[in-house]
Amino acid sequence: MRTAEEEIVSSCPQCGVEIRSDRRFTTWCAACDWNVDPQGPGDRKRGLEGARRRIAQRYGGRLFDELSAESTGDGGRRTGRTVSGLLAYAMALVVHGLTLVLAAIGLLGVVRGWGGLGMAFGLFLLALAWSLRPRLNRLSDDDRVLLRGDAPELYALVDEVAAAMGTRGVDAVVVDVDANASVSHLGLRKRLLTLGLPLWEVLSPQQRIALLGHELGHFTNGDTRHGMVVGTAFRSLNTWLYYVRPMPNPNVIQAITNLACVPLRLLITGVMALLDLLTARAAQRGEYLADTAAARAGSTEGAVGLMDRLMITDSIVTTLLRETNNRRLRGTGRGGQQNADGLWEALAAHLDSVPQSEFERLRRVGALRGHSVDATHPPTHLRRRLLLGATPVPAAVTADAVRTERIAGELARLRGTLAREVVRDGYGNL
Secondary structure: OOOOOOEEEEEOOOOOOEEEEEOOOOOOOOOOOOOOOOOOOOOOOOHHHHHHHHHHHHHHHHHHHHHHHHHOOOOOOOOOHHHHHHHHHHHHHHHHHHHHHHHHHHHHHHHHOOOOHHHHHHHHHHHHHHHHOOOOOOOOOOOOEEOOOOOHHHHHHHHHHHHHHOOOOOOEEEEEOOOOEEEEEEOOOEEEEEEEHHHHHOOOHHHHHHHHHHHHHHHHOOOHHHOHHHHHHHHHHHHHHHHOOOOOOOOHHHHHHHHHHHHHHHHHHHHHHHHHHHHHHHHHHHHHHHHHHHHHHHOHHHHHHHHHHHHOHHHHHHHHHHHHHHHHHHOOOOOOHHHHOOHHHHHHHHHHOOOHHHHHHHHHHHHHHOOOOOOOOOOHHHHHHHHHHOOOOOOOOOOOHHHHHHHHHHHHHHHHHHHHHHHHHOOOOO
16 A cells, blocks of 8 residues: 555646556556556567567467357357367477487497598587487476475465366475466476465465466466477477577678578578467467466456466566665675565565556556567466456365465575575576
């Protein structure tokens, strides 16, 4: 709630309506949308990232219409996903097949060219194929991992949400400092949940359950893009792009090399764009269905509140940057304990103080710009509208104060460690 010192009363220069605003946020007019988006849409993203966002917005809008019809009983087409999925798998297998061919040629070169140039060329191809191989997710030494013995109450909550979604829980939880959350496969059969502490800290208990429902809901939707075959093909293609990227400030030989790599770079980009196109519909639909899972787990109100928090992830990042910079300047020693105390509480307090008018402004900006969490998600305002347009559902899982406190206690050590690291190194440098 804003204080009297933070409130500004003015008149809209466009329609004359009285405006009551918070001096910490953009002053705008809800009646005529004056100054609703003072920065404008910004530069349009180009290249593969721009293509992905355009595809996401196009499919996001179409699927919103279809799923809205389904939720009102008017039916909804489900065609095209199977064919697109099969084509995506076929393309992914071709990508992996090329890696296998490189390995076979490299092995042949080593055997037949033993001791000569053929052997050197063969070793090069083998090294290239090894770097392009399909790689499964694994935990790194830097990951902050919570196992079941470390956080039994958190795992019990995850298991309860998973059961409500008709799936099983996860085998490991990683906590990091991204304002995000995700699930992925770990190795061949295990499941990993990654929780971004900045996002977790600004959510209410029911919004956290909705978040868990959304992420675990992905395991029931069969998202091809993040599956083992197609997902590892994307990684291999990204590795190819890394190898053929243009060298900066090239000399003559490097400039010729850059020019020679252009056709290959265009080919790889085209293959990735086609894979994106083939998997976009299933990925977008999977996000909408995961939102439905979020509402089933944490209630429609909790899921809608989660959407609002996702709309202000930029503010989460900005607040953390400001807090960590201020604490580093005030502290007598870099990263001292006194500097890190209360970091997450300060973040949550600031986000709780964001007025509803700012949420509404960001929703309108999102509709104008087609805001989405990233290039693979549907527009956030459409996700929110779909939740509100469906029949409200109660929470299948709840968290009382005792349960919430127990989970907070299990996260306490990591909260302190990550707060100290963020203050010591600066947010964004971890």
